[in-house]
Amino acid sequence: MTLKEKKVVDKEGERVDAFSKYKKDSRAWGAWAESAVSINSPDAILKLVPILKKHGVEKVIDVGCGNGRNSLLLAKEGFNVVAFDYSAEALKTVRDRAKDEKLEVHTLLGTVKDMQMIPDGMFDAVISCHVVDLYKMHDIKKVVNELKRILKSEGIAMIVVFSDDSKMFRDRTSNVNHGVEIEKKTVVYNQFEAWHNLMYHFFSKKEMKELFKDFKILSLEKMRQDEDKFWVLVAEKIAGS
Ligand SMILES: C[S@@+](CC[C@H](N)C(=O)[O-])C[C@H]1O[C@@H](n2cnc3c(N)ncnc32)[C@H](O)[C@@H]1O
Numbered sequence: 001m002t003l004k005e006k007k008v009v010d011k012e013g014e015r016v017d018a019f020s021k022y023k024k025d026s027r028a029w030g031a032w033a034e035s036a037v038s039i040n041s042p043d044a045i046l047k048l049v050p051i052l053k054k055h056g057v058e059k060v061i062d063v064g065c066g067n068g069r070n071s072l073l074l075a076k077e078g079f080n081v082v083a084f085d086y087s088a089e090a091l092k093t094v095r096d097r098a099k100d101e102k103l104e105v106h107t108l109l110g111t112v113k114d115m116q117m118i119p120d121g122m123f124d125a126v127i128s129c130h131v132v133d134l135y136k137m138h139d140i141k142k143v144v145n146e147l148k149r150i151l152k153s154e155g156i157a158m159i160v161v162f163s164d165d166s167k168m169f170r171d172r173t174s175n176v177n178h179g180v181e182i183e184k185k186t187v188v189y190n191q192f193e194a195w196h197n198l199m200y201h202f203f204s205k206k207e208m209k210e211l212f213k214d215f216k217i218l219s220l221e222k223m224r225q226d227e228d229k230f231w232v233l234v235a236e237k238i239a240g241s
Pocket residue numbers: 026028029032036041063064065066067068069070084085086087090110111112113128129130131134
């Protein structure tokens with residue numbers, strides 16, 4: 001890493017400040033930590049590895065890294081990985097796991113809605129699994145713009161989000177889910193305490209294409225997990241966009 005790049009890697013002082021700033025928002029991590037094993041983005045990451053290698057990717061950021069399962073997989077494959085999340089607890093888990101597995105993974109605390117500390121075009125690849133769908137469309141557009149900004153020209157993006165033909169969406173108002181559709185295909189769930197007010201947007205294929213119109217879409221496939229389905233998008237940032 002060059003000196004400039006080091007600025008984005010968390011230091012103790014920055015982490016303490018940022019922790020108080022984002023603490024109130026990091027509840028999504030707690031809910032996720034319990035259910036993470038059931039949602040299968042690592043398979044999609046393994047499929048992505050040869051594409052990243054073919055494109056000469058070195059620096060990858062895992063946005064909303066959670067417990068770091070994908071960051072660690074990529075580090076094992078030899079990529080230079082920054083694990084990014086707004087949960088200090090999640091990042092500590094990533095550091096501990098990396099240490100146990102003798103891998104180097106840099107961690108960075110911040111919110112995906114505003115990644116000002118990261119210079120434009122810094123990463124060769126951006127991955128974000130089960131994060132972009134945690135917002136309303138207005139914020140989703142901001143998030144996608146940020147992901148695009150920090151990605152270099154012709155860099156690779158890989159995004160995993162809920163599809164609108166998921167059971168979770170179909171059964172949104174059931175007695176289990178207690179969901180309320182607050183915007184078209186954006187549902188707030190009140191399943192149980194840990195998931196209270198957790199929000200998801202469920203994407204159609206058309207929406208995905210529209211959202212990533214500044215990218216050349218390399219693949220847009222549905223991944224099935226039990227009765228839920230997820231879009232796995234792999235795309236290249238068009239030069240000059
Ligand atoms: C559903 S988990 C997915 C974790 C990981 N990507 C995976 O596939 O295992 C969502 C993660 O995104 C983080 N997150 C949610 N909103 C975020 C935001 N605005 N900025 C940064 N991280 C966020 C949460 O803290 C949580 O760790």
